Amino acid sequence: MTDLPAIRATDLTIRRPRQRAVLARDLGAEVEAALQAAARSAHTARAYRQSIALFLHFVGEALGGEPLAVASKDGVKTTWAFVGRVDVLRRIEPGHLASFRAWREAQGDSANTASVRVYAVCTFLAVCYRDGIISDTQAQRLGVRVYKQRQKRDYKPTGRRLTREEVRMLQAAANLATIKGLRDRALLDLGLYAGLRCDELASLDLGDLKQDAGRWWIIFQGKGQKTRKVKLHDQAYNSLVAWLSATGRVPGQGSGPVFLAVNKGDALGSTALNTSSVNRLVSEYGVKAGLAPATGGNRLSPHDLRRTFARNAYDNGAPLPAIQRALGHADIGTTMTYIGADDSDTGGAVDFVRY
Numbered sequence: 001m002t003d004l005p006a007i008r009a010t011d012l013t014i015r016r017p018r019q020r021a022v023l024a025r026d027l028g029a030e031v032e033a034a035l036q037a038a039a040r041s042a043h044t045a046r047a048y049r050q051s052i053a054l055f056l057h058f059v060g061e062a063l064g065g066e067p068l069a070v071a072s073k074d075g076v077k078t079t080w081a082f083v084g085r086v087d088v089l090r091r092i093e094p095g096h097l098a099s100f101r102a103w104r105e106a107q108g109d110s111a112n113t114a115s116v117r118v119y120a121v122c123t124f125l126a127v128c129y130r131d132g133i134i135s136d137t138q139a140q141r142l143g144v145r146v147y148k149q150r151q152k153r154d155y156k157p158t159g160r161r162l163t164r165e166e167v168r169m170l171q172a173a174a175n176l177a178t179i180k181g182l183r184d185r186a187l188l189d190l191g192l193y194a195g196l197r198c199d200e201l202a203s204l205d206l207g208d209l210k211q212d213a214g215r216w217w218i219i220f221q222g223k224g225q226k227t228r229k230v231k232l233h234d235q236a237y238n239s240l241v242a243w244l245s246a247t248g249r250v251p252g253q254g255s256g257p258v259f260l261a262v263n264k265g266d267a268l269g270s271t272a273l274n275t276s277s278v279n280r281l282v283s284e285y286g287v288k289a290g291l292a293p294a295t296g297g298n299r300l301s302p303h304d305l306r307r308t309f310a311r312n313a314y315d316n317g318a319p320l321p322a323i324q325r326a327l328g329h330a331d332i333g334t335t336m337t338y339i340g341a342d343d344s345d346t347g348g349a350v351d352f353v354r355y
Contacts (some may be wrong), residue, residue, distance in 0.1 A: 022132045023090070027056070027068060028082035034127040037147060051120035053080035058103055059096050063088070086133045089125075094141055097121065115320040119332055123147065160304050161311040161340060166291055167192060167355040173289040179246055180262040184281060186236075186243035187259055191282070191305030193233035193353055194218060195327050198302035202275045204258040209251045216251065222328045230326055231350040278302055310338040313349040322349040
């Protein structure tokens with residue numbers, strides 16, 4: 001287990017009786033409260049309980065005391081007992097989360113599994129913050145927000161993630177002997193290999209393509225006016241260069257829309273594609289490749305390419321935080337919904353994409 005420097009205990013003197021009662025709460029009761037709030041299935045509850053228990057076991061010793069969670073086995077089944085009161089949680093610091101991740105990886109967890117465990121712990125701490133156990137200052141240091149219960153959906157969300165074979169079928173549907181086909185292949189590849197949103201594809205400018213340390217990057221303002229820096233995958237770069245070269249342009253030189261209209265005679269236009277055009281283009285290729293219908297909720301969309309990017313990177317070992325940064329998500333929980341996994345689980349996420 002990683003050694004941590006001694007941490008000075010926080011002053012737990014609470015004047016108001018209600019707060020004293022909160023901090024005297026049994027630790028096991030707060031774990032159950034967190035599971036009731038956040039675990040949406042029995043499988044999720046088991047995974048969260050184990051991750052939280054491992055963290056409390058680790059942090060109890062790191063604080064110089066006894067483990068706060070103790071395991072016992074009944075045959076192959078492991079059960080956890082939680083020890084003590086919740087006031088000890090006020091001594092948790094960011095360094096404990098980082099050291100817990102390092103300890104789990106040293107114990108044999110993959111990077112993805114360690115990330116999911118830390119995510120479960122952060123969810124637990126968010127519930128603790130909601131319940132008044134963690135202070136505002138501590139929550140800010142830990143980077144957690146008050147937990148908010150997710151609204152249950154009364155509809156089945158649409159969207160899909162393409163398989164590797166489906167990706168190849170989609171790419172092959174573009175006729176690279178034409179200007180339009182070169183443009184469309186470049187646009188599809190930026191969705192598949194960079195995870196750009198529909199509006200980001202439509203608004204992409206030549207000035208957003210920049211070279212740094214021998215690699216090409218897309219640096220732009222994404223959703224919420226947040227600056228994103230996404231590494232350009234080699235395949236996406238090759239497709240982009242082929243399209244730009246066919247139109248007399250070079251990456252990193254000049255400005256103007258990357259994706260321009262192409263008329264029915266395969267002649268280059270002067271206007272940029274808008275979001276409606278991008279949506280229609282992706283949908284048409286979904287039909288052309290035999291992957292989706294032309295209309296309705298199951299037609300292929302740019303967001304499906306974005307979800308495909310996230311899932312493929314994840315399946316090939318990209319850490320969740322790297323995928324989160326590439327997609328520009330503020331909350332890693334959003335990233336996990338793109339991946340479509342909620343209980344499993346060097347370099348940027350782009351490096352892990354392989355079709």
